[in-house]
């Protein structure tokens with residue numbers, strides 16, 4: 001199975017995916033920022049790395065079309081958003097419908113958008129976490145594939161909580177990709193995703209994280 005991974009920054013999820021020994025080929029890594037550290041990581045592993053600066057395109061639609069041309073050159077089975085900090089055009093999302101996934105640092109549908117750890121702390125929630133989901137046109141609202149829970153501690157800051165959530169991200173993103181590659185994910189018409197277990201029946205997935 002061929003993957004193309006989209007990043008904007010550090011690339012720690014990319015690294016977790018590359019280090020997980022998955023039965024997949026990461027065919028290319030694309031970034032909308034030339035400075036993304038994850039691009040160097042890809043190059044160091046011999047993976048083609050592309051950066052397209054969104055600032056050099058007249059609008060979102062044209063930038064996304066340019067991204068799609070590069071991505072489609074690799075004919076990926078799955079497009080993986082790993083810290084890709086751009087809102088996607090509907091045309092992009094529709095083009096990759098059913099083969100576009102994202103990781104988000106909260107237990108969706110709680111805390112879509114930015115600053116999830118600070119917002120969770122401000123609300124005093126006791127359980128936080130992260131979500132791998134299929135991408136649909138509504139931001140951070142696609143069908144949930146797998147979630148990991150992270151207990152909030154009384155002395156947590158956004159940084160300490162975020163670090164434990166990130167560690168959980170590094171576990172569930174490779175897991176979700178493995179299941180996708182093994183064709184064990186069942187995407188229901190009701191927007192729910194289940195996992196085929198060894199007995200061939202469907203189960204919901206929750207990963208007890210940090």
Ligand code: GRF
Pocket residue numbers: 007008009010011012013014082083084103104105166169
């Ligand atoms: C992660 O927290 C991810 O959930 C969010 O952006 C961050 C990316 O981190 N979408 P990295 O670039 O994978 O280290």
